[in-house]
Amino acid sequence: xxxxxxxxxxxxxxxxxxxxxxxxxxxxxxxxxxxxxxxxxxxxxxxxxxxxxxxxxxxxxxxxxxxxxxxxxxxxxxxxxxxxxxxxxxxxxxxxxxxxxxxxxxxxxxxxxxxxxxxxxxxxxxxxxxxxxxxxxxxxxxxxxxxxxxxxxxxxxxxxxxxxxxxxxxxxxxxxxxxxxxxxxxxxxxxxxxxxxxxxxxxxxxxxxxxxxxxxxxxxxxxxxxxxxxxxxxxxxxxxxxxxxxxxxxxxxxxxxxxxxxxxxxxxxxxxxxxxxxxxxxxxxxxxxxxxxxxxxxxxxxxxxxxxxxxxxxxxxxxxxxxxxxxxxxxxxxxxxxxxxxxxxxxxxxxxxxxxxxxxxxxxxxxxxxxxxxxxxxxxxxxxxxxxxxxxxxxxxxxxxxxxxxxxxxxxxxxxxxxxxxxxxxxxxxxxxxxxxxxxxxxxxxxxxxxxxxxxxxxxxxxxxxxxxxxxxxxxxxxxxxxxxxxxxxxxxxxxxxxxxxxxxxxxxxxxxx
Numbered sequence: 001x002x003x004x005x006x007x008x009x010x011x012x013x014x015x016x017x018x019x020x021x022x023x024x025x026x027x028x029x030x031x032x033x034x035x036x037x038x039x040x041x042x043x044x045x046x047x048x049x050x051x052x053x054x055x056x057x058x059x060x061x062x063x064x065x066x067x068x069x070x071x072x073x074x075x076x077x078x079x080x081x082x083x084x085x086x087x088x089x090x091x092x093x094x095x096x097x098x099x100x101x102x103x104x105x106x107x108x109x110x111x112x113x114x115x116x117x118x119x120x121x122x123x124x125x126x127x128x129x130x131x132x133x134x135x136x137x138x139x140x141x142x143x144x145x146x147x148x149x150x151x152x153x154x155x156x157x158x159x160x161x162x163x164x165x166x167x168x169x170x171x172x173x174x175x176x177x178x179x180x181x182x183x184x185x186x187x188x189x190x191x192x193x194x195x196x197x198x199x200x201x202x203x204x205x206x207x208x209x210x211x212x213x214x215x216x217x218x219x220x221x222x223x224x225x226x227x228x229x230x231x232x233x234x235x236x237x238x239x240x241x242x243x244x245x246x247x248x249x250x251x252x253x254x255x256x257x258x259x260x261x262x263x264x265x266x267x268x269x270x271x272x273x274x275x276x277x278x279x280x281x282x283x284x285x286x287x288x289x290x291x292x293x294x295x296x297x298x299x300x301x302x303x304x305x306x307x308x309x310x311x312x313x314x315x316x317x318x319x320x321x322x323x324x325x326x327x328x329x330x331x332x333x334x335x336x337x338x339x340x341x342x343x344x345x346x347x348x349x350x351x352x353x354x355x356x357x358x359x360x361x362x363x364x365x366x367x368x369x370x371x372x373x374x375x376x377x378x379x380x381x382x383x384x385x386x387x388x389x390x391x392x393x394x395x396x397x398x399x400x401x402x403x404x405x406x407x408x409x410x411x412x413x414x415x416x417x418x419x420x421x422x423x424x425x426x427x428x429x430x431x432x433x434x435x436x437x438x439x440x441x442x443x444x445x446x447x448x449x450x451x452x453x454x455x456x457x458x459x460x461x462x463x464x465x466x467x468x469x470x471x472x473x474x475x476x477x478x479x480x481x482x483x484x485x486x487x488x489x490x491x492x493x494x495x496x497x498x499x500x501x502x503x504x505x506x507x508x509x510x511x512x513x514x
Contacts, residue, residue, distance in 0.1 A: 025082075030084060034085070039081045096130055100130060103133075106143070107162070108126060110123050111125055124191075126143070127139050141190070142190050143194065148197065148198045155204075156204070160208060161204075161207055163205060225243060235467070242442070245439060245446065266431045269435055274322065277312065281305070284309070285305065320365040332347055366416075377412035378409050435473060438469065446466055
């Protein structure tokens with residue numbers, strides 16, 4: 001019997017071939033810092049060569065196919081160089097660093113709600129102008145501001161504009177050899193300066209500068225947090241986990257509890273990742289398929305599903321791993337509804353290519369790296385591992401599937417976790433079997449709570465049930481080892497609707513805040 005024809009992955013997934021040279025260009029530009037003139041010459045030169053190649057006789061083009069491939073790859077490398085160069089705010093003529101000196105003042109806009117720290121309030125801000133004695137120069141660029149804890153700082157909100165009367169300090173590392181490179185991490189966020197401000201170091205200006213959509217996102221996020229705080233009264237730990245699990249709000253988390261989750265290999269549950277997006281995707285597909293009128297239009301279902309997914313992604317802070325999942329689900333949803341079965345490799349590469357076009361510095365984001373490695377590990381290794389053992393009992397077989405997916409995800413992520421975090425959760429197989437299903441139930445319970453909290457009786461009992469479920473999950477982590485280290489990567493699983501099992505991995509960002 002003839003064997004079925006197997007088409008190589010690189011032919012069914014053209015974005016894989018586009019992604020590799022593009023990533024090469026991004027990496028070269030970060031480490032080599034090539035000047036713009038050289039990049040422009042490379043882009044125009046390789047682009048012109050490809051166009052001229054099209055005018056050659058057909059026989060020559062056929063013989064020189066390899067040359068055409070090389071030119072396309074070189075153009076993609078040059079494109080990666082260009083995207084990385086232009087994303088660096090320091091190359092902008094309007095960057096505040098081009099004008100800033102000690103004799104002037106910066107006008108900055110608070111770009112997010114203030115986050116309370118132990119000794120200060122932290123906020124990301126955007127420079128709007130540099131003011132001197134005789135001129136005001138419009139500028140831009142991100143700043144990291146710390147306000148001392150006083151009554152004035154408590155009144156600051158998103159969109160407020162402040163005049164800074166304090167010298168900006170460059171963001172630097174702690175100086176400890178081998179420590180986390182916070183300076184580089186901040187640079188990838190386009191943050192190069194910070195300032196610690198006392199009450200006399202800033203003045204609140206009367207005019208606000210508010211983006212209506214951002215204001216809506218922050219207001220919706222605050223409304224969700226208020227609903228959870230009002231209805232979940234079982235304890236501070238339960239509330240902190242519930243807030244983190246639903247929208248990624250981590251300010252109320254107990255660090256010892258986070259370390260306990262890390263030690264048992266399930267910290268991914270409280271770090272918003274593709275698992276959460278996958279669960280919501282399944283819920284939306286089920287819901288819109290049953291709503292009258294909506295279920296009659298595939299186009300309307302696609303629009304509503306993608307709108308809800310992207311709204312959730314923005315509510316959670318739009319981390320790299322969440323954006324990866326959102327872009328992937330977007331491609332898969334559109335592919336499903338144009339009657340084409342998309343290649344999972346192509347969807348994965350296309351999502352990575354899209355995200356790196358948006359922000360090439362995602363390439364150094366640990367969550368981004370672990371997320372894609374986990375998915376690739378699942379796609380390649382899950383089925384061979386699962387086929388090693390045949391189990392008749394459907395319940396035990398379901399557990400074995402979960403174990404197989406967990407093992408497959410760890411194969412590619414294990415060396416990265418060891419490299420970044422120097423430790424590995426040995427209990428991940430046992431804890432994920434319990435924690436993943438339980439956290440999924442909790443997520444759905446929280447969505448129900450937020451949706452129906454306006455009904456007093458329903459809100460109260462949904463809050464009690466949710467708090468009890470979170471407490472049950474917390475009691476699986478009785479050992480809390482005090483530690484200041486709260487950034488550990490871990491793996492969890494989710495099922496992609498219709499096609500395949502997809503894993504995601506997210507790690508809490510190292511916080512070097514005051």
